[in-house]
Amino acid sequence: MTPDLECADLVKRFGETTAVDNVSFSVPPGSFFSILGPSGCGKTTIMRMIAGFLDPTSGDIRIKGKSVLDTPPNKRPVNMVFQHLALFPMMTIAENIGYGLRRQKMPKDQIARKVDEALDRIGLPGIGGRKVDELSGGQKQRVAIARCMVLEPDVLLLDEPLGALDLKLREHMKVELKALQAAFDTTFVYITHDQSEALVMSDQIAVMNAGRFEQVGTGQDLYYRPDTPFVAGFIGESNRWKGRIDRVEGEALQMRTDSGLAMRATAAGPLAAGDTAEIFVRPESIRLAASAEALSGFDNQLQGKVTSILFNGAASRVLVQDDAGETLEVTLPQSGEFAALKRGDAVHIGWGAAQATCFKGAA
Template structure:
């Protein structure tokens, strides 16, 4: 069995006594798309720069295809990096930008021209070699920046929030194109981002990072539907959240008296006992509407709500509901058809969800990226 393209073992990085990366280990199999997802300042760029060789770890090891690169300078590692602002040379045309690294390797001119033409064909931009960088669209610049790295045939391509400077529509399109390019080249991509949609759409595996550590590592479905910590439940996707105190635990279900007065039931994640502080999360799309209790017979949690606003976003539209009993505001996915599709401000509706569709974690305090009740 071949060695994975990238192995990071017990990585630690400290700056003046402050720990930016704290005992992080992960493996990236050959030819996969791996993302590190987390808020600004969590340490993900520090990991990227250590892999590239721009920073030296305080401790730990980095291995590329089985060989340690701790003592290998950046220009000797078979790793390339795409930055957010792409760093294309404006005074060079497209072909010269892509061939820059090949010229530094002193390859014959004919071979450089052949490889540049070949990589332009693969990224879907044949024949644009003579064009100036300023004449390219944002998506074309993105692909040229990737081609400049891929023409060097790296073992690992590092991408540091490369879509951050693009407008929303182009960013959505480039997510699909990036994944397709990665699959076509078969090169291992290590991608860092604070944008959960980028990570969920493109990645084979994702590490969710917070305060220098990995909170959870898994595929997109696991992170979204089976979060292991309160941070992951709140950061990945949107969630309604309640804080409170556990009243009882039975059969893996926690009953919590929320601070706003509601009694809520949820699947227990982590260790909690009666009297402990906890928080419960439920996704907006799992909050089901009904006009009377009989329609919500399978729901362990029920409340009455009044629609305060509709957040229209096509198929992803949401209704904001104010709980009649407590005044708490929560989000519900707006049905696209049926009698609840026309909900509007001021409408009253019963809503509910099953206990096993919600998650109860030991309380951790305020977390980034959490919406809904709090």
């Protein structure tokens, strides 16, 4: 099956600065693909090259198997939703949605029919006569998407469209956007610096750093099987220790941390005794107990004292200072035997080597 979008060996330089450095990826038809990374990593530059607002220094961009490098932006089968939506306040909702169709000189009756169909699909039937300022933030978001979708693009580009919304509305719109993508059955390419947005909505995620893709995979791949220290540190929360490898036996290894702790972990890539390395452990992978005996099956065990408990709805983040003076984060459900845990309590913590991922070098 021909991908809806392919970028091959894409490079973009601005003078001596390389913003995008030899990036290649493909997006299957009807999928939700996200490019996730910190500010300045190059993700918006990729989006603008796909839209035709920037020319790549080298490489190719293909839509439905056809190169669009020589196609101007207004002729490419893509459309774009910007962070600030760019709706026209002097127009009605119907006029906003039908704007592109009018530019194409489509007959008025066809425009009216397509606008009504679009309003039905975004769950806002009958509001075509209202003004933009009468809508909520989430409704404006859906109208902006409908205005793009009536043009029937092969690919819809979304440039951090939730960035201007408040937290509660952003959480709601994550679900809304995924539902809209499924309703229109159109390929979405979404850029964001918010890992939660990417994890919730995406079929595939590309984690970008300094102009390159570090890893492309599902949310589960990136969270549980990171390829690089950057991905392990950028996706989700992690406890981290730096140190030097003592010994390696296949994928199993032992590392001596800089603070003197001996830890067992699983190697991510080739490692040898003497290598500098860094271990990552997710807070939810760490178990907490009142005694060492309760953790007898765990490869790594430490003692510590609770320094803080941070309530976070369904779970609490517990900060524990170990005997070496380092602070670890442990995620605990609100119910259970540790519901009465308090600051200053002495605890034992443990985790398995399989839940500790070790990378060569330091992130």
